[in-house]
Amino acid sequence: xxSITTKQLHHETSAVLDQVERGASFEVTRNGRVIGRLEPAAxxxxxxxxxxxxxxxEAQKRCESKVPNPVIEERQRRxx
Amino acid sequence: xxxxxxxSFFVAWFHPADQFAIPVTDWAREHVMxxxxxxxxxxxxxxxxxxxxxxxxxxxxxxxxxxEKTRRLVIxxxxxxxxxxxxxxxSGEKAKxxxxxxxxxxxxxxxxxxxxxxxxxxxKLQAELASAMAPAERVKLFS
Numbered sequence: 001x002x003s004i005t006t007k008q009l010h011h012e013t014s015a016v017l018d019q020v021e022r023g024a025s026f027e028v029t030r031n032g033r034v035i036g037r038l039e040p041a042a043x044x045x046x047x048x049x050x051x052x053x054x055x056x057x058e059a060q061k062r063c064e065s066k067v068p069n070p071v072i073e074e075r076q077r078r079x080x
Numbered sequence: 081x082x083x084x085x086x087x088s089f090f091v092a093w094f095h096p097a098d099q100f101a102i103p104v105t106d107w108a109r110e111h112v113m114x115x116x117x118x119x120x121x122x123x124x125x126x127x128x129x130x131x132x133x134x135x136x137x138x139x140x141x142x143x144x145x146x147x148e149k150t151r152r153l154v155i156x157x158x159x160x161x162x163x164x165x166x167x168x169x170x171s172g173e174k175a176k177x178x179x180x181x182x183x184x185x186x187x188x189x190x191x192x193x194x195x196x197x198x199x200x201x202x203x204k205l206q207a208e209l210a211s212a213m214a215p216a217e218r219v220k221l222f223s
Contacts, residue, residue, distance in 0.1 A: 047150035049109075056143050057105060059096035059136055066099040070128050071088035072202050079181070079205075 003027040003034070081198055083108070084116040084191035087124035088202035092222070094125075094147075095132055095140040100202055100222045107200070107220060116194045117153040119160050120186060156194075163190050170213070178212060180205040188213060 004026045009016055016026065016038070025039040085093070085108075092100035093108060129141050147153040167186030175185070184206040191199045192213055199210040200220040207221035 047152065049152060052143060052146045052150060052152060053093075053105075055139055056094060056096050056101075059139060060101050060105060063097045063101075063136065065097065066101070067097050067132075067134055069088050069092055069098055069100055069202055070131050071086075071091055071124070074128075075088075075181070075203060 001025045001027055001037075003029050004038075006030045006035075009038075081111055082114045082116060082194070082196040083112040083198040083200050084187070084194050084196040085112075085121075085199075086187055086201035086203060086206055087121055087128060089200045089222070090115075090121065090125045090144075091128045091132075091140075092202065094129060094143045095134070095136060097134045097136045103222050104200075104202075107222075111198065111220075112200075115153060116191070116196050117155050118158050118163060118190055119155060120163055120183070120190070122153075122155065124183075158190070166190065166193050174209065174212060178205070178209045180209045184209055 002024065004016060006028060009026075009028060020026070020038050020040055023040055025037065027034045028036045028038060089100075089104055092098040092104040095101060098104075125144060129137070129144055132140060144153075163186055166189040167182065170189040170192075171182070171185045180188075184203065187201075187206060188199065188209045191210060198218055198220055199207075199214060200222070201207050201210070202222045204221065204223060207219055210219045
């Protein structure tokens with residue numbers, strides 16, 4: 001992975017993003033320190049369901065009173 | 081596996097206090113890698129999540145929003161007109177045999193079009209229609 005300074009990124013934004021679009025990745029540095037990465041969207045690490053749903057799954061375990069599913073309730077009302 | 085889940089399923093998936101939350105979650109964690117998402121599902125899920133009145137309503141909404149923001153749920157290149165059209169075609173084929181409603185036909189047609197392996201729903205009529213169009217092992221009904 002190439003590195004690029006914030007100054008270079010500022011001056012060559014369009015050219016850098018063209019390269020990202022073609023599949024290149026860059027580490028962005030400021031004062032010699034890596035502060036972030038630029039990479040193609042398709043390469044971004046996908047977040048898995050566990051990360052998104054963890055609070056919901058925890059709450060399911062603690063939740064004692066359940067409610068009817070509103071979609072099914074509405075459909076049953078309409079079909080009557 | 082890729083799953084086309086109906087909005088009833090999605091509400092149970094996101095809302096911890098839903099009566100089907102646990103069976104839906106257990107099944108999905110075992111069988112589903114990815115869900116199909118389209119503009120009609122999105123509108124239905126958003127509407128029904130907004131109607132929730134339990135203390136977990138906000139959590140359900142946040143989980144749904146996180147799913148879109150992280151691109152776990154992504155709308156493919158499907159127009160509403162195309163979805164309605166394929167639903168209408170399926171209705172032309174099966175409306176006399178199965179008493180499911182207009183939107184049930186749209187969802188089952190969208191499932192068939194999406195090439196998803198599973199169709200999951202909490203709705204018996206929808207499951208009946210899906211079972212008429214796909215092998216039984218690919219249709220999951222929670223009831």
